[in-house]
Amino acid sequence: MLSADSVVSFKNVSKTYDGKTFVVRDLNLELKKGEFLTLLGPSGSGKTTTLMLIAGFEHPTTGVIQMGGKVINDLPPSRRNIGIVFQNYALFPHMTIAENVAFPLQVRRLSKPEIQERVSAALVKVQLTGFAERKPSQLSGGQQQRVALARALVFNPSLVLMDEPLGALDRRLREVMQLEIRSLHAALGTTFVYVTHDQSEALTMSDRVAVFHEGAIQQLATPTDIYENPRNSFVARFVGESNQFPAILRGTEDGCAIVETPDGLLKGRNFLADEAAGDQVLVSIRPENISTDGAAGDDNCFGVKVIDRIFHGDHVQLSLRTAAGIKVISKSSAELAPQQDKDVLIRMRKEKCIIFPAK
Numbered sequence: 001m002l003s004a005d006s007v008v009s010f011k012n013v014s015k016t017y018d019g020k021t022f023v024v025r026d027l028n029l030e031l032k033k034g035e036f037l038t039l040l041g042p043s044g045s046g047k048t049t050t051l052m053l054i055a056g057f058e059h060p061t062t063g064v065i066q067m068g069g070k071v072i073n074d075l076p077p078s079r080r081n082i083g084i085v086f087q088n089y090a091l092f093p094h095m096t097i098a099e100n101v102a103f104p105l106q107v108r109r110l111s112k113p114e115i116q117e118r119v120s121a122a123l124v125k126v127q128l129t130g131f132a133e134r135k136p137s138q139l140s141g142g143q144q145q146r147v148a149l150a151r152a153l154v155f156n157p158s159l160v161l162m163d164e165p166l167g168a169l170d171r172r173l174r175e176v177m178q179l180e181i182r183s184l185h186a187a188l189g190t191t192f193v194y195v196t197h198d199q200s201e202a203l204t205m206s207d208r209v210a211v212f213h214e215g216a217i218q219q220l221a222t223p224t225d226i227y228e229n230p231r232n233s234f235v236a237r238f239v240g241e242s243n244q245f246p247a248i249l250r251g252t253e254d255g256c257a258i259v260e261t262p263d264g265l266l267k268g269r270n271f272l273a274d275e276a277a278g279d280q281v282l283v284s285i286r287p288e289n290i291s292t293d294g295a296a297g298d299d300n301c302f303g304v305k306v307i308d309r310i311f312h313g314d315h316v317q318l319s320l321r322t323a324a325g326i327k328v329i330s331k332s333s334a335e336l337a338p339q340q341d342k343d344v345l346i347r348m349r350k351e352k353c354i355i356f357p358a359k
């Protein structure tokens, strides 16, 4: 059943270009009206292909894509009312900024006065008033990105797609543009689908994040949920940072898994499938959740040596080695972080340790 606020839905959609390798595998996805959804994943995980399936530049090999309740598998892009910002902006270099932004309206055969009015309004939205008569080459990268954005929005699309739109900008400008795109989304109320391989960008911008790996969605949830409750070890590693090391399952008790690590018993949240006592499992814990205030005899406390201590300004990163030789990274404030070569006890609180299947 489709929910009433569904804009686009994918049902068991797969895509292969060569008839052999599936680059999108059995995708089920529902875009909700007005949301900011980010497709996040490493290079080659199928993000752009998924975006092109929504836009209509690619078609599913199997499965069904619906928009407004109608199957649109083979509907051409021009009939989908979708605005797109491509990875490389794709501005027309010989046209002025105003002509670039006017292009989608000309294709739609709007009247001249209406085109002028809409183009001015779109340039106001992206803070480019006064640049209308320049050529793209006379603008900075960030400004060109805003032109691409204005061109995608000018015909009031029901959906806006963006493929790594900030990839070419330096870090500072990228962070400014992230906030601008976010507030633009809030002001317009239009559904946005955003592609990035940058996990911090995905976390800061999105209502929901779909984590892609090898053509399949690993998890689709809010940024907080993805970060706090990663569904598998790939998501835990790709979103944020995670220490992961092997252990043997010894037992379970009310939501907890008890595992044997080379340094002794450890308790963690049970994210296992059907593993039984004696099976190999994986312990996963984020660096900021390892503290150096362990106490001998307490659960989940282990002795370590500080191998390296790196100052990062807002935190200190410690490289630690346990007695059994397991290496973990921790993060803490400079005041709390012990010096290099010190022997200390770390605490890995059981609410912050996740026990995953080994594979």
Ligand code: ADP
Residues within 6 Å of the ligand: 017, 018, 023, 041, 042, 043, 044, 045, 046, 047, 048, 049, 050
């Ligand atoms: P991402 O955007 O996550 O980097 P893509 O969707 O671009 O991933 O690509 C997924 C896989 O599909 C990659 O292995 C890529 O080489 C392949 N691919 C993408 N487009 C084509 C195409 N037009 N023809 C053949 N293979 C393609």
Ligand code: MG
Residues within 6 Å of the ligand: 047, 048, 049
């Ligand atoms: Mg891509």
